Amino acid sequence: MQVQISQIQPGNNPRKYMDPGELEELTSSVRSLGILQPIVVKKAEGERFSIVAGHRRFAAAQAAGLTEVPVHIVDEDIDGDAAALAENVIRADMSPAEECNAAIHLLKRNHGDIEEVCLLLGWTRDKLTRRVALSSCSVKVREALARREIKLGIAELLASVPEQANQDKALEKIIANDLSVAEVRAFLSKLTQKLEKAIFDKTECQTCRFNTALQATLFSEVVAEDAYCTNGECFARKTEAAVRAKADTIRDDFPMVRMVGISDPETYTKLLADGSHGVGAQQCTACKQCANYGAIVWNTPGHEGEIEADICFDLDCHEKMVAAAHPVASVTTSAAATGIDPEPGDSEPLDDERESGEDPEPDATASEAGSCCGGTTAPHTGMLTNAVREYRRSVWNQAAIMTLVQNPEKGHILLLVLLSKGWNTDRLAIAETLHKYGVTGGSLDTMCATFETAEAKRKIPNLTAAAAASAVVLMSEAQVQETLRYLHPDLSEHWQINADYLKLLTKSQIEAVCEELGLRDTLPAKVFSGKKDQIISGILNAGVDFTGLVPQHMQY
Template sequence: MGASHPLQPGGPVTPTTQPTLPIRRIVQGKNPREYFDPDEMAELEEGIRAVGVLEPIVVRPVPGTDLYEIIAGERRWRAAKNVFGDDYDMPVVIKDASDETAEAMSVIENYHRAAMSPAEEARAAQRQLLRQRGDKEETARLMGWSPEVLERRLALMACTPTVLKALTTRSIQLGHAELLSGIPPEKQDSVLAGVLAQKVPVAVLKAQLGRFARRLADAIFDTAQCSGCTHNSARQAGLFAESLGEGYCQHPSHFEELTLQAVQARADALRDEYPVIRIVKVSDGFTPLPLTAEGELGVGAPQYTSCQGCQSFGCTISAMPGSYGEVSHSLCFDAACNSQKVALWRKAQRDAQAAVDEAAGKGAKQSTAKVSGKAGQKGKAGSNAANKAVAASAPTNQTPQRMVAHRLTEWRKWLAKALMTQPQRSQRVLIALVLAGRGADLREAQFRNAFDRMAGQTAPAGFGVRGGLQRADAAPEAQLDRLLQAATASAAFGVNTSDLELLLNYAEVDEGRYFQWDKEFLDLFTMSELESLAVEVGLKKAMGTGFKAARASKKQEFIAALLKVQGFSYQGTVPAVMRYRRQPVLAEGGQGGAGVEVDEVEGSEAAASHSDVQPETALA
């Protein structure tokens, strides 16, 4: 290490006590500065070429070698090396510093000289914070920064490495990076590419990002979770010169995810209310179809009540900006069916109005005052007449599939019980099944249960036909006829739906004898369906003014109210959804499952008039 250094090659030697080291013995340290601006370096080299290095750089020994590592002053070391070469005696200050102290000194030195990139400072701040185990106060002290400066630099670490590199190389301004730090990392690089390609100014980028941000005031989810989020614009607004301001979420996809979760929760809360609940998104292009009793697209009061029990009746919940979480009630999700119902209602109105006009024409000799007095009643009379016409035409709906499945299960039980009370019809059904090649419709499981109860056998038997013969031969002779009935009745659980309805008609099954009003049955319905059902069977009328309060309660409370209406005749009252279609069975040319509806036959099983009818045996 020499005691003097030349100011320039070949120049005079000035005595000094300043320590120096040949440049060849100085190596790079862990400099937080990653980018050295070419123009600034060229300017520095010109100054060093003129007067040499006037201010020493700070170095520390590299253990086990004769080399020294730069702590601060790498720009001067680079410039002197380029100008004077490896033999130049570099003025130095030698420090014995730890890694964390060395980096802190380097940051401070750079911070107060030619400014490092904020990205370089951010990385250095993050490393120092890790060394201090998250102690921001100590980190700021070591780096010679205020806590606010530290927070600003740490916030930049939300940028991707590509964005930080662009900031380091001066390809973008600090404002660009501040704005980009708020959007999702997976979007930053693609937005950066557009900024670089189009040379987008900071103000324009800010406007563009603002169009995609979501207002937290519009959120239907709990925004308390957003307070510490890096994508909350309030974070950038409190730290950076450039931001979208407070109150914005800059992560649209996450905002949509949280919104959908909240919308789904609202949908789940409406499961008891409607058969159909649809969440509507911007991409759906969905147009709701309101269902009303009156108005231009009305279907009439009777049909509207029936529609409330339809599988296509429901609501929508908006997942679209500006209307997040809004519920649109009373919608139809079958446009074709709705069009037919609207057309029928309009025709009924026209026909009713024609009848009113015709009746009014017969009184044309009345005074002008009387005619004027009745004119206001004409529209109401026409509407009432139209409602009566629609009611008379038996309003219809599409039965929900869960109800179809339930009633099929019940019909099979009812048919099995009915066949067990009608020996002769049971025998004819068995013959019909064999003649039709439908013996496979007999069901072993149901028959085996009945056989075990009726035959009272407990001893094990063999397998296959041999085992069956053993059990049949051991059965009490007195039970053989009943066992044959049970075998036939088991077919109720095997025949297809068409044949099931055919056999229900043949056995003249009376639904009123078997149907039970209970909580299990009503639980199958949504609230709108329960309301439709209550109107249909007369429960709403029987409840009077109490119906409205019951309907406004929760589902289980509503069901409880429907099951304890004073004066209502539950026994024998069967909802239309549980009735099977009446059709001719033995009429000439009749086909199973393809008959037309006829009036309900009275008498049912009693019409068989068998004197030896025995108690039913349930097969289910």
């Protein structure tokens, strides 16, 4: 049946690109021989027909100047999309990208029924799956494939690249440099990560489209034959999360745990007891009680998740400890021998009182740094964690207050010193203390007369000691430390190792304290093999007499 070209309108053509050269050849054939194979159409509105299959022949007929063409009219209920796709695939080299777009369109129309679409197209399930997989390519990549600017193998390789913007960037370079499939594969393979070496849970990876093992079931061209991940960003994110989880498992073991990646600065060093970079055995034990001692969890290529213990994160302090452990024999002074400038000692913190009556800010390192660098023989225990510092301060306060209560004369002297340094009566809580002793106020002569009696005179030392004791809690850490050095109490009479103290320490700190106090070898080895709570329970239930055992970092 012949129909006027003017009565025919284009239908839904899955072929979006017609090669100009091939179309010109077909046009020449039509001029010479006419349309040999009827165009498949179906009824449209009025007297018009809509093309189901034969868009290239119709375009060639128009270009050849024909006024009518032969047609084959099909049932209006026929699936025109399926017929058009099937006819194009059979009759000409339809682009895989165009097949992909059309197949997805049919799947949507058929509510994802793969078997139905395969029957409509006459395709195998494998072919349909492979074509649909090309939907992972960006629009620009599929358009380039449809225009024959790139080969199918390159499109398949680009489908493994995450982020379509990255595919588009790669596409520009591929076309500009006329790269082959092998060259593209070689480049992309450098960006992959072998899943076998991944330290995270790979359950999701088994069905991920960026798994090259899965890609191999979809494409003939893949970046790698084995199971590799082509989504480097996702791989790095999951690896970092796994490393972070690994770090969390040892937070109770070390005072400081740090993740270190390839771009992180090297602000750490290995803590050694012996050798040219060693700090000495005794100092090494003390260093393990420091807040800047700990472990590294590596997040560098080939070492992801590996733990390295015995790390010092204070390079300046470590340098001083190494120098102190290796003095220069020809120089007599300790500062010159170690090459270390002496640390400032406690420069009479009570003299640092300002006229305003405000306490100077507590020096975060004064009590820790002075013991080693000040020239004493005690090892340097380094920086303490805030929790241990607060606990130690409470022990110091208790020791100072109890000593003042037991030695009223020293309290009287301390009170005079505090007054001479500008401490006002409000800070010393003198008024509150007087009230407790029955002195409730009045004129100066009345209050003075109150203390004239023999009974009151006996209370004066206790009153002044109580006033001095009340000042202890208002002192800075350095001031309490200096006060204790004046009072010189035996801390072991006021405190001993207990569960509350040990819970503030990490496993490594507990072991270091036991080492320092000579308990490491007396306790059963199994005590230190469990979790922190088990270690604490084992130590406290081992029948050890802790009397007189005060760790260096608790001393004043």
